[in-house]
Amino acid sequence: MLTWLQRDSLDFPPLEKALREPEGLLAAGGDLSAARLVAAYRHGCFPWFAEGQPLLWWSPDPRTVLFPNEFHLSRSLAKLLRQQRLRVTFDRDFAAVIQGCAAPRQYADGTWITTAMRDAYLELHRLGHAHSVEVWDGEQLVGGLYGLAMGRLFFGESMFSRVDNASKIGFATLVGKLREWGFVLIDCQMPTSHLHSFGARPIARSEFASYLRQYLDQPSEADWRT
Structure with missing residues (x-):
């Protein structure tokens, strides 16, 4: 099940929780604040989404x-x-x-x-x-x-x-x-x-x-x- 991030928390789910379909989708939601982006890269995920989509965070396997x-x-x-x-x-x-x-x-x-x-x-x-x-x-x-x-x-x-x-x-x-x-x-x-x-x-x-x-x-x- 996809995890939806909370705006008042910078925590991400464990990388092994990423979906297999679509491959590597780890979480959705949150924001693009500098603090969250730094936390994302340190955790092992990155944002990638199209205009009109919610924020999507990815950690593909393999990388x-x-x-x-x-x-x-x-x-x-x-x-x-x-x-x-x-x-x-x-x-x-x-x-x-x-x-x-x-x-x-x-x-x-x-x-x-x-x-x-x-x-x-x-x-x-x-x-x-x-x-x-x-x-x-x-x-x-x-x-x-x-x-x-x-x-x-x-x-x-x-x-x-x-x-x-x-x-x-x-x-x-x-x-x-x-x-x-x-x-x-x-x-x-x-x-x-x-x-x-x-x-x-x-x-x-x-x-x-x-x-x-x-x-x-x-x-x-x-x-x-x-």
């Missing part, structure tokens, strides 16, 4: 993750990085990145990044939890991605490209920095062929939970204004 040391850098992408035609920055324009991620896609009818979601993650960025990667062609933003950093874990949320390979260049640069900063895992949430091409793979939800327990409160060497 798609990427270990930075297992990142696969293709020859073609390595060549693009060496050419340095596009410039990559961190936390320079979070609002523009999430707006880019929320924009309509050719392959989708809508977006799950609602106005309420944008506002919530902007607040998380203001509080230092959410971070952005920007990819620039000159002074024009042509791609990027955003997510949350907690301890030595990075929780990826969404990416976008306005020119070929922009998000790939941004992601590859991010993975390199996370590896340098001592991060041990990137949460990719759900499987895609795009992520698998980078080396992402599924792990059991119980194993994912063990990474949360071990690394959420370990300090990293991150410097997001590099």
Whole structure:
């Protein structure tokens, strides 16, 4: 039975209570306050819902993750990085990145990044939890991605490209920095062929939970204004 969250409590049900159909649906309701979102990621779930739906919280099993040391850098992408035609920055324009991620896609009818979601993650960025990667062609933003950093874990949320390979260049640069900063895992949430091409793979939800327990409160060497 689906658990409905109470607005006066930040508690989530145990991850093993997530439904099998639809796979990984853990709870509904609550709100998008910064405190609840932080509690959700620390617990092992994330919000994902469409306009007009109630708030839905998910914890799929298996969970798609990427270990930075297992990142696969293709020859073609390595060549693009060496050419340095596009410039990559961190936390320079979070609002523009999430707006880019929320924009309509050719392959989708809508977006799950609602106005309420944008506002919530902007607040998380203001509080230092959410971070952005920007990819620039000159002074024009042509791609990027955003997510949350907690301890030595990075929780990826969404990416976008306005020119070929922009998000790939941004992601590859991010993975390199996370590896340098001592991060041990990137949460990719759900499987895609795009992520698998980078080396992402599924792990059991119980194993994912063990990474949360071990690394959420370990300090990293991150410097997001590099």
